Every structure is written in structure tokens, then in C-alpha cells.
Amino acid sequence: MTGDTLLRVSDLKVSFQTEAGSAKVLDGVNLTIGRGEILGLVGESGCGKSTLARSVLGILPKNAARITDGTILFDGENLLERNEAYLARVLRGRRISFVPQDPFSSFSPVFSIGDQFMELMKWKSPEITDAQAAARTILSSRYGRARRRRDAERVMEMLSAVQLPQPEAILRKYPHEVSGGQRQRLMIAMALLTEPELIIADEPTTALDVTIQAQILKLLKALAAERNVAVLFTTHDLGTAWEICDRIMVMYAGQDVEVAGSADFFARPNHPYTDRLLASLPGAEGGLQGIPGNIPGFVSPPGGCRFHPRCDLASDACRTTRPGVTALGSGHAVRCHHPLGTQFLKEAVT
Amino acid sequence: MKLLVILVNRLAWLIPTVFGLMAITFAITHIIPADPVAAVIGENASPEQVAALKEKLGLDKPLVEQFVIYLTGLLRGDFGISLYTQRPISEDLFARVPATIELSVVTLFVAIAAGIPVGVISAVHRNSLLDHALRIFTVSGLAIASFWLAILFQLFFSMYLGWTPLQGRVDGWGPDPITGFFIVDALIIGDFEMLGDVLAHMVLPVLTMAYPAMATIVRFTRAGVLEAISSNFVMYESAMGFPRRVIIWKYVLRSALIGTVTQIGLIFGILIANSVVVETVFDWPGIGRYAVDSILNSDYNGVMGFAVFTGVIFILINALVDILHGLIDPRETR
Amino acid sequence: METIRFILRKFFEDKVALVGLVIITALVLVAIFAGVLATHPGDVSTFHPADRLQGPSLAHFFGTDRMGSDIFSRILFGARITITIAVISVGLSVLIGVPIGLLAGYYNGWFSDLLMRVSDIFLAVPQIVLAIAIAQTLGPAIENVILALSLTYWPFWTRLVYAETRACKNETFVEASVALGASPFRVIVLHILPNISSGIIVRTTLGMGSTILTAAVLGFLGLGPPAPSPEWGRTIAESRQYLPNAWWYATFPGLAIFMVVMGFNLLGDGLRDILDPRIRRSKSNDR
Numbered sequence: 006m007t008g009d010t011l012l013r014v015s016d017l018k019v020s021f022q023t024e025a026g027s028a029k030v031l032d033g034v035n036l037t038i039g040r041g042e043i044l045g046l047v048g049e050s051g052c053g054k055s056t057l058a059r060s061v062l063g064i065l066p067k068n069a070a071r072i073t074d075g076t077i078l079f080d081g082e083n084l085l086e087r088n089e090a091y092l093a094r095v096l097r098g099r100r101i102s103f104v105p106q107d108p109f110s111s112f113s114p115v116f117s118i119g120d121q122f123m124e125l126m127k128w129k130s131p132e133i134t135d136a137q138a139a140a141r142t143i144l145s146s147r148y149g150r151a152r153r154r155r156d157a158e159r160v161m162e163m164l165s166a167v168q169l170p171q172p173e174a175i176l177r178k179y180p181h182e183v184s185g186g187q188r189q190r191l192m193i194a195m196a197l198l199t200e201p202e203l204i205i206a207d208e209p210t211t212a213l214d215v216t217i218q219a220q221i222l223k224l225l226k227a228l229a230a231e232r233n234v235a236v237l238f239t240t241h242d243l244g245t246a247w248e249i250c251d252r253i254m255v256m257y258a259g260q261d262v263e264v265a266g267s268a269d270f271f272a273r274p275n276h277p278y279t280d281r282l283l284a285s286l287p288g289a290e291g292g293l294q295g296i297p298g299n300i301p302g303f304v305s306p307p308g309g310c311r312f313h314p315r316c317d318l319a320s321d322a323c324r325t326t327r328p329g330v331t332a333l334g335s336g337h338a339v340r341c342h343h344p345l346g347t348q349f350l351k352e353a354v355t
Numbered sequence: 356m357k358l359l360v361i362l363v364n365r366l367a368w369l370i371p372t373v374f375g376l377m378a379i380t381f382a383i384t385h386i387i388p389a390d391p392v393a394a395v396i397g398e399n400a401s402p403e404q405v406a407a408l409k410e411k412l413g414l415d416k417p418l419v420e421q422f423v424i425y426l427t428g429l430l431r432g433d434f435g436i437s438l439y440t441q442r443p444i445s446e447d448l449f450a451r452v453p454a455t456i457e458l459s460v461v462t463l464f465v466a467i468a469a470g471i472p473v474g475v476i477s478a479v480h481r482n483s484l485l486d487h488a489l490r491i492f493t494v495s496g497l498a499i500a501s502f503w504l505a506i507l508f509q510l511f512f513s514m515y516l517g518w519t520p521l522q523g524r525v526d527g528w529g530p531d532p533i534t535g536f537f538i539v540d541a542l543i544i545g546d547f548e549m550l551g552d553v554l555a556h557m558v559l560p561v562l563t564m565a566y567p568a569m570a571t572i573v574r575f576t577r578a579g580v581l582e583a584i585s586s587n588f589v590m591y592e593s594a595m596g597f598p599r600r601v602i603i604w605k606y607v608l609r610s611a612l613i614g615t616v617t618q619i620g621l622i623f624g625i626l627i628a629n630s631v632v633v634e635t636v637f638d639w640p641g642i643g644r645y646a647v648d649s650i651l652n653s654d655y656n657g658v659m660g661f662a663v664f665t666g667v668i669f670i671l672i673n674a675l676v677d678i679l680h681g682l683i684d685p686r687e688t689r
Numbered sequence: 690m691e692t693i694r695f696i697l698r699k700f701f702e703d704k705v706a707l708v709g710l711v712i713i714t715a716l717v718l719v720a721i722f723a724g725v726l727a728t729h730p731g732d733v734s735t736f737h738p739a740d741r742l743q744g745p746s747l748a749h750f751f752g753t754d755r756m757g758s759d760i761f762s763r764i765l766f767g768a769r770i771t772i773t774i775a776v777i778s779v780g781l782s783v784l785i786g787v788p789i790g791l792l793a794g795y796y797n798g799w800f801s802d803l804l805m806r807v808s809d810i811f812l813a814v815p816q817i818v819l820a821i822a823i824a825q826t827l828g829p830a831i832e833n834v835i836l837a838l839s840l841t842y843w844p845f846w847t848r849l850v851y852a853e854t855r856a857c858k859n860e861t862f863v864e865a866s867v868a869l870g871a872s873p874f875r876v877i878v879l880h881i882l883p884n885i886s887s888g889i890i891v892r893t894t895l896g897m898g899s900t901i902l903t904a905a906v907l908g909f910l911g912l913g914p915p916a917p918s919p920e921w922g923r924t925i926a927e928s929r930q931y932l933p934n935a936w937w938y939a940t941f942p943g944l945a946i947f948m949v950v951m952g953f954n955l956l957g958d959g960l961r962d963i964l965d966p967r968i969r970r971s972k973s974n975d976r
Binding site: 181 | 586587588590591592593594595596597598599601606609610613683684685686
């Protein structure tokens with residue numbers, strides 16, 4: 006872990022009201038990110054990683070979702086104890102910003118790109134102090150000409166930083182007039198413009214062509230490192246995570262199962278699910294193995310470790326109690342009653 | 356560039372539509388078996404009198420020739436001679452246009468000013484008690500016969516309470532006609548007492564006409580906002596901490612309205628339909644009132660003149676609305 | 690059978706549609722049994738000048754009109770006229786509009802284009818304007834009102850059916866039956882029509898409401914059935930010269946129009962929610 010801890014999520018439980026009953030989408034999740042660190046949050050679609058990302062941002066759907074337990078400490082303050090106005094004015098967009106999955110529909114189609122950049126700067130410019138942001142009223146939302154000019158310069162600098170040619174021309178365009186890759190560069194620019202400490206990037210490359218994905222990832226990594234911005238990066242693609250993450254955390258069905266530094270993660274997976282996940286990668290030994298069984302439902306999920314119905318090593322303990330965190334050294338931790346690590350250690354010895 | 360294509364398309368569509376409208380009105384008067392001549396001079400006229408009138412009205416010529424005469428007349432703005440007043444219909448209509456336009460524009464303004472906020476609030480608080488109450492209010496607006504509503508308003512506000520004038524555009528003669536729009540004319544001559552009187556006369560007809568128009572606007576706005584509010588850009592803007600009111604009243608509303616701008620034509624249709632009866636009840640000297648007078652006097656030419664005139668205006672408005680939609684929706688034109 | 694049961698269950702869950710259905714059922718019953726329900730069944734054609742313009746009382750629930758006739762009874766008989774006009778003119782519009790829409794939608798070619806252009810011209814003008822022109826030419830009578838409304842209303846169905854047929858034509862099951870050699874008639878009647886029927890049903894229900902309003906306007910303007918017909922619009926027009934004293938004269942017929950139109954609109958909105966899966970989905974999303 007580099008530097009001190011920026012974000013610490015502890016024992017977070019979130020449920021959604023559905024017609025079938027209450028779906029326990031997050032079941033006691035822990036997560037930490039240090040300043041300037043890129044953490045990859047990996048898991049299959051529907052494992053709760055987007056819910057986790059949205060919980061941190063505080064934008065879960067109000068009428069359907071409920072946080073039942075846990076804390077989200079950002080820079081030492083518990084966000085769950087803060088009111089919505091404070092989160093919206095001071096945190097969101099300013100200290101924590103967001104890169105969405107689909108850069109096309111995340112722009113309003115009926116305002117020019119420049120308008121939407123300036124709207125962001127109007128409310129979230131780094132020139133605004135926390136106190137000013139917190140005290141925002143309709144009267145104080147004036148956008149003076151001097152600040153507007155300086156903000157416009159910031160925008161132009163940032164557009165060249167994300168390697169967009171002809172920034173003036175792009176700002177005059179509408180979102181449907183630029184390519185998918187350019188739109189995601191614009192989204193990254195918006196996320197960085199407000200000089201945040203944490204960027205939450207929710208599958209930022211899933212909607213893009215494979216050829217463009219790598220460029221965008223490299224860009225995000227370089228710019229984050231340059232500015233010492235931490236990134237919470239969710240993806241279902243281990244290859245992507247490998248390319249840009251300092252650490253990787255795996256989730257399964259709303260539970261965190263393993264976290265490790267990138268190199269360590271690929272070298273010594275300890276949770277049976279992680280192991281299976283790696284084995285399912287093309288090019289892995291034995292090649293392309295699926296994981297038998299399906300992701301369980303969230304309304305009445307399996308007790309204990311939710312992976313146990315699909316796990317070869319499952320024992321009675323797995324069915325009744327959720328395993329605690331086992332630290333394996335150098336930031337590697339696993340939540341499993343039967344971690345595979347011992348086997349690897351044996352191999353390492355012989 | 357794309358805007359030019361829309362423009363050309365709309366104009367190319369305009370010509371056959373107007374032509375078709377004229378063909379339909381011609382067919383109604385000349386092919387439907389009815390005898391307008393008998394209606395004018397009565398059943399007891401001698402055959403010579405009938406023949407003379409037929410010749411005067413051009414009804415003795417072959418149908419095709421009559422149609423050509425009818426068409427060329429209309430294209431020159433000649434709607435024929437009123438069978439009742441014996442004056443050119445176009446003169447009567449144009450003299451009455453400002454009264455109808457003034458009423459419609461003020462109505463549209465009121466309906467939009469009330470309908471859009473109500474639609475947004477209804478959508479934002481969907482399925483709340485407020486939403487249900489507003490929906491009952493709007494559904495009622497679409498079920499009320501406007502002539503009945505007009506009479507109830509008169510009965511209550513004018514006759515019982517005496518708050519508003521019973522009918523007419525103004526007490527006495529009104530301002531000297533400069534533009535024909537009394538509000539504008541009163542402002543030009545700076546007669547604020549007159550302005551107040553003009554506005555007082557407008558209150559009830561405007562409210563009557565605005566209610567169903569507003570109900571339509573509320574429905575479209577509510578549906579548009581509900582659709583836009585589930586867009587990804589709303590989620591993104593919330594995640595970036597944009598103020599809620601900016602997200603709703605700027606981004607969501609703009610998206611919702613662009614989709615519903617094309618419905619302005621429909622609302623104009625409602626206004627035109629209601630103006631006929633509302634102008635009758637409030638004795639408002641507009642073209643709707645003219646149509647009803649023509650009906651009462653069995654003036655076929657007058658009724659047809661009204662039908663062609665409002666039809667053409669309605670077609671033009673719809674074409675303008677389409678072009679407007681192209682102008683304000685960047686996805687259409689760029 | 691399953692779908693019918695599903696629709697019925699949905700229907701009873703949807704209180705709004707149910708209220709609409711109750712109102713319309715009541716209207717139909719009133720129209721059929723007007724002779725039995727009316728307190729003064731003879732008052733459609735007989736007059737009692739001595740009793741003219743009496744306020745509401747136990748003898749005359751809704752008061753009496755300028756001829757001394759019982760307004761309550763006349764409203765009940767007016768329901769017959771309203772129902773007749775609405776059912777026949779909407780029925781005729783459907784009978785004209787739907788086949789044209791099906792044909793124009795199924796076949797490509799200049800004739801389809803021509804049919805659609807013609808219906809677009811009708812749609813380019815507010816219905817009431819053309820209806821007034823036709824009704825005026827034909828003269829005041831119930832059958833002329835029906836004709837004026839049908840002649841101006843069919844293009845609404847043509848538009849709807851045309852669009853849905855076009856969409857339906859490209860569905861796999863239609864293409865498959867065409868490939869299997871089914872005749873166009875068979876394809877249209879057995880495959881396309883059932884699939885677009887829910888849209889037609891919803892439109893027809895809502896169309897009944899708007900037709901009743903338009904018919905009332907024609908009646909109000911004196912273009913409906915002539916005096917002494919108890920048609921609601923005409924009754925309201927008659928009442929105007931007796932205001933403000935005879936408030937009941939205008940109020941109750943208008944209330945009758947409002948209730949009936951409301952009934953059809955509620956039923957139509959409810960049916961749309963139940964029958965149209967696209968809208969149903971978006972509706973459940975917004976909950």
C-alpha cells in the first residue's frame with residue numbers, strides 16, 4: 006500500500022427492495038485505497054461492484070436501496086453520517102469524481118460538450134473552497150467572468166493532457182459528433198479537472214472497442230499517477246485490471262473474497278474463486294475453463310461464504326459462517342476457510 | 356446542412372397537403388348532395404331565380420372547371436363571397452384574425468407556463484399524493500367539454516360573483532386599431548385603464564381554453580421527464596454532484612421538451628377546436644365566432660372559408676414546429 | 690386462455706380502468722333502460738309549459754327546462770343519442786380506417802403512398818373543422834353527425850394501423866409464414882391483425898371519449914339532431930338564455946358529458962397500461 010489510507014470501507018451491507026423481497030447485494034464488504042493508489046475491483050457482472058462504487062459516491066437509488074450496516078471513511082470522515090447536501094456539494098465531483106461506463110449516454114445529448122464542461126466548472130472548479138461549496142445557495146451560484154476565464158484555460162490544458170486534438174473544435178461539438186474513444190477521454194478530463202483525490206471509474210472501457218481500451222487505460226493510469234489521484238477501478242476483465250492496477254480486489258456475489266498486489270494476485274491466488282477466475286482466462290493452463298454453477302440469487306443467498314455451492318473445498322464451516330480476513334503478508338488478504346496458499350507454499354518449498 | 360433538407364422536405368410536403376385540403380373542402384361543398392342555393396334563397400324560389408343565383412355563384416359550370424376556379428381563387432386569397440353578408444369572406448376573416456390570435460397566444464403562454472412546471476413536479480414526485488392529485492386534475496381537463504366549462508365560468512365568476520366581464524373583448528369600442536391586438540394597442544397608446552379592461556375580458560376565455568391545452572402539456576412533459584430522468588446522464592451528473600435543480604430544470608427538462616415540441620401542433624389543434632365554441636360563449640369576435648355565425652346563417656361559403664383558412668394555418672404551424680424541432684435538437688441538424 | 694386470465698387479473702388490480710369500466714357500463718345500462726329509469730319518460734316529446742324552469746326537486750331531480758320537461762329524464766334519453774353516435778361513428782371509422790391501414794402497410798407501391806397521403810391530409814387539419822364543414826353541408830340530423838364524424842375520423846386508425854403493420858411485417862413470424870406460402874389475406878388476418886389489435890382497442894376506447902366531445906360540440910353549435918332532441922350539447926346551448934337563474938339547466942348535461950368522456954379516457958389509459966407491454970415495462974421501471 007502506498008501512502009496513507011484515503012478510503013476505508015468497512016463491513017458495508019446494502020440491500021435492495023425487490024418484488025421478490027429484500028436482496029442483500031452487499032454482504033459486509035471491506036475495502037481500502039491509499040492515496041494515489043489504483044485499486045481494481047474485479048468480479049462477474051452482478052457481483053455488486055457497481056453497487057459498491059455507487060455507495061461510495063452516495064448515489065444509490067433512494068427508494069430502492071438501503072445501507073443497513075457498515076462505514077465508509079473517506080479521509081477520516083464517515084460519509085454515511087453526512088447529509089446529502091454536504092455530499093453533493095463538497096464531496097461529489099470535487100473530492101471524489103466519477104468516470105462512467107458508457108461515455109455516450111452519460112453526456113446530455115442536447116448541450117454542447119463545452120457547455121457541459123463549463124457547467125461542471127461552474128459548480129466544481131478547484132478554485133471553490135470547501136466552505137464556499139458547502140454554503141452554496143442560489144444567490145452564491147454566480148459565475149464571475151474572471152473565474153470563468155481561468156476555468157476555460159484549465160479545460161483547454163486538460164483536453165491537451167488527455168491528448169484530444171483541436172480542443173476548441175471539440176468543445177463546440179455535441180456528444181454524438183465525437184467518437185467513443187474521444188468521449189471517454191472527455192469523461193476522464195472532466196473527472197480530473199476538479200482536482201479530486203479519488204476517481205471512481207465504473208467499467209470505464211467496457212463500452213469501447215478493444216483497440217481503444219488499452220490507450221484509454223494507459224492514459225488514465227498515467228494521469229492519475231502524475232496527479233497522485235487514487236482510482237477505484239471496477240472491471241470484469243482481469244486482463245484490464247492487470248494492466249493498470251496497483252492492487253486487485255475480487256468480489257463474489259456481494260462479498261469481498263481476496264485482495265492482493267497485482268503481481269502477487271496473479272502469482273499466488275488464495276481463494277478458490279480467484280483461482281477459478283484465473284483458470285478461466287484464455288491462455289491459462291488447461292485453457293478456458295468455466296466455473297460450474299451459477300451466481301446465486303441475492304434474495305435468499307447461500308449462508309456463510311456465498312461461493313460454497315460452487316466450491317470443491319466447501320466444508321460445513323463454509324456453509325454456516327462467513328470466513329474472516331486472513332492476512333498473508335504484503336497487503337495480501339483472503340477470506341476463506343480453506344485458502345489455497347498452503348499448496349503454493351509447498352510447491353515453493355519443493 | 357441537414358436543416359436545409361428538413362426545410363425542403365417540409366415545404367415540398369406543404370404544397371400537396373394544402374392542395375389536398377382544398378380538394379376535400381371542394382368535395383364537401385360540390386359533391387355531397389345538398390343544395391346550397393335552396394338554403395340561401397329558400398324552397399319557394401322560382402326556377403329562374405335559382406338558375407340566376409347558380410350562374411352568379413358559378414355552380415352551372417362543369418365540376419372540373421368549378422374546381423379550377425375555386426382553387427385559383429383560394430391561391431389568390433379569395434375565399435369567395437359570403438352567402439349571408441354578400442361581402443368577401445377573406446375580408447371578414449382577416450378582420451377577425453387578430454382577436455383569435457391574441458386569445459390563442461395568451462392561452463398558449465398560460466398553458467405552457469402552468470403545464471411545464473406541473474408536468475415536471477408530477478414526474479419528479481411520481482406516484483406521490485401530489486402526483487395523483489395533479490393527474491386527476493389533468494385527466495379531467497381532457498374530459499371537460501370546453502363550451503360547458505366556459506358557461507360554468509360565466510355563471511360563477513361573472514353572473515354570481517361579478518368578478519369578470521360576462522363576454523366580449525372590451526367594454527365599448529376598444530383602442531383604435533393599430534395592430535388589432537388590443538393588448539398591444541392599449542400599450543402603444545399608453546392607456547392602462549383600457550389594458551386592464553382588455554385583460555379582464557380575457558381571463559375567462561383564456562382559462563377555459565388553457566385548461567385542456569395545459570392538461571395535454573402536463574401529460575407530455577411528465578412522460579418526457581420520466582423518460583429523461585432515467586437516462587445515464589442524470590446518473591452521471593448526480594455522481595458529479597451537480598445541483599439537483601440544475602439537473603432537473605436544465606438538463607432533464609431540455610431533453611424532455613425537445614421530444615415534445617412536435618406536440619405543439621396537436622395543442623394548436625385543441626386550441627382551434629375549442630376557439631370555435633369558446634368564442635361563441637364569450638362572444639369573442641374572432642374567426643371561431645365567424646364560423647358559428649356562418650353556421651347559424653346557413654352560409655356554406657363562410658363555413659368553407661373558415662375550414663380552409665384554419666386548415667392552412669394549422670398546416671403552416673405544423674411545418675414551422677417541425678422546422679423549429681430541427682433547429683433546437685442538435686441530433687437532428689448536426 | 691392464460692393471457693385472458695392475466696389481462697383480467699391485471700384489470701381488476703388497475704382501479705383506474707375499473708372505475709372507467711363501471712362508468713361506461715352504467716352509461717350503456719342507462720341508455721338501454723332509459724324508458725324504465727326515467728321519472729318522466731314522456732318528456733322527450735311532450736311539454737308542460739306550466740312547469741318550465743323549475744329548480745331541482747324530488748319531482749324533478751335535475752330541474753326542468755324551458756319547455757317544462759324533466760331534465761333528468763332527458764339526460765337519460767340523451768345517453769341513447771350519445772351512445773348511438775359514438776358507437777356507430779367510431780365503428781365506421783374503424784371499419785374504414787383499419788383495412789386501409791392494413792393494406793397500405795402490407796403492400797408497397799404508389800397506391801399505398803396515395804392512401805397514406807390522403808389520410809395525412811385529413812390529419813393535417815383539426816378534426817372538428819372538417820366535421821363542422823361536412824355537418825353544415827348535410828344539415829342537422831343524427832345520421833349526418835355520424836357521417837361527418839366517421840368521414841373525418843378514419844385516418845386516425847389508418848395512421849396507427851399502417852405504422853404497426855409496417856413494424857409487424859418485418860417480424861420473423863410474419864416473414865416465416867410468407868416464406869411458407871401463406872396468402873396475403875391469411876397473413877394479414879391471422880398473423881398481423883391479432884398482433885396489432887391491442888393498439889386498436891386502446892385507440893378505439895380513447896376515440897370514443899373524444900368522439901363524444903366532438904359530437905357534443907356539433908350539438909352545441911346546432912349541427913346535431915334538431916329540437917326537441919335531448920342531445921346533451923344542444924341542451925346546454927338551449928340553456929344559455931336562461932342563465933344565471935336556471936343554473937341546473939346547463940350544469941347537469943355538461944356533467945353527464947364529463948362523466949362519460951372521463952369513463953372512456955380512464956378505461957383507455959388503463960387498457961393501454963395492461964395491453965401494451967412496452968409501456969407496461971417503462972411503467973414498472975418508474976416505480
